[in-house]
Amino acid sequence: MFIGRRVRRASALAAVSSAVAVCGPGIALAPSAAAATRYCAEVTPLSQRPTLYQGDDGWCVKELQSRLARNGYASNKTGYFGPVTAGYVKNFQTKKGISATGVVNSATWLKLMGGDAQETPAYTSSTQYFENRGPNHTNRIVLSFDDCPKSYTAFKSMVDGAAAQKVTLVLAATGDCQKGSTFSSSYARSKGQIVIGHSMTHPNLRTLSDAEVLAQIDPASAGAGYMRPPFGSWDGRVTSLMGSKGVRLWAWTRDTGDWAGASQSSIVNYVSTTSQPGDTILAHMGWNAFNPTALSQMKAGLGKRGLSFCQAYVGNTAPVALPSNLPC
Structure with missing residues (x-):
């Protein structure tokens, strides 16, 4: 697809x-x-x-x-x-x-759009898999952050804050970020946070040869079995190639667009008022909502609507390899 x-x-x-x-x-x-x-x-x-x-x-x-x-x-x-x-x-x-x-x-x-509204359907079976929804078959909402944090201090603050607030985040770091000094996969997992990959160098996978696509499988993607495709770009060939190595693509259903420099309050309001059950929300570690205060505000906003974030590994160490159905 x-x-x-x-x-x-x-x-x-x-x-x-x-x-x-x-x-x-x-x-x-x-x-x-x-x-x-x-x-x-x-x-x-x-x-x-x-x-x-x-x-x-x-x-x-x-x-x-x-x-x-x-x-x-x-x-x-x-x-x-x-x-x-x-x-x-x-x-x-x-x-x-x-x-x-x-x-x-x-x-x-x-x-x-040729009559295709491109709406991602809700899961009706535990065996279904839609790349936009990923392995979350529950009504809880997955809040995910891509790319790389600005500093280890910012990273640790958010990870510790999420653990304290009993929220399991999905952190999709690039391979380059995983090798750097501002991110630690092991520390994130130790605090109950999910780590998946975002490719090695963030290219558009559809533009690469088969060999080049496979070379973009970063350590976190290989370990978790899930990759966030850069630019949300993939097709059947990319899906098949990744699948041959045991990696599924996990995109998103709702994008905060935080990259445009929106204020924290605007991002919080958007997530709080528009999110739907089972959503995977896309944000980024280098922008304005990657902090415990914003997380607390989003959590409270969702709570007013009877919604909540994923709690898959609260109080536990998150596994490296993820299951096909997250216990959110």
Whole structure:
């Protein structure tokens, strides 16, 4: 199954617009009708995609332009929703029987997506496996953090805080990070936290040869049996190659979009108000919610809705090799 890709570097977007709106799978930081930087990726389901307007920019506009190109338009992926892109959108809307406003709403997105809303179904059997949901078959929510922490102090503070709050996190560190001084797989596991891999060097796996894909299996992925695919990018070939080495892909169902520099309060509010039972939430160790205070606030916010985070290995050492059904 083709899932798509995620890009999360704020530096490439910061100079484009001073008003950043991380919408859809992220956090709304500006009025929806105002021209702003908007986030989504090919993996983003219809329900989490923002409405796009002429003047917008960012990775969601690149996703729009990519979809237009697949539908026969000579659309370059500039990341800016200018008059050329608006013209293509209006033409596409006319052909599909949608009001030709040039505004990319849900109806337009669905047609651009070929009628596939890309919503990940809930598990109905313990033997099912959906890459977006991973091995969590419960209604508890998995909070995961990718990449690498800024310092060992920040890492230890979060790991200790999660243990104290009786939360099991999923930490998906790159191979380079696992070898560095700011992250310790053994310490994280000793505090009941799950460690999976995120590839050795964070490439787009779909662009690699078979041998190169296999070479990206980092120690934590090999040990846990699960890898977070960089950019949320994989296909059937990558899945098969990883499976041949006993590694499953584990992506996410909800992306905080924290990479865009959203404030801690915005991230907390997004997780607290939009998360659904069984979600795997994507965040990053180097951004604003990787601290015990944010975790406590998210936990409290979810609690008000009768939801809770995974508690798989609270009070115990998490195993290196993970089971096919997490005891969240």
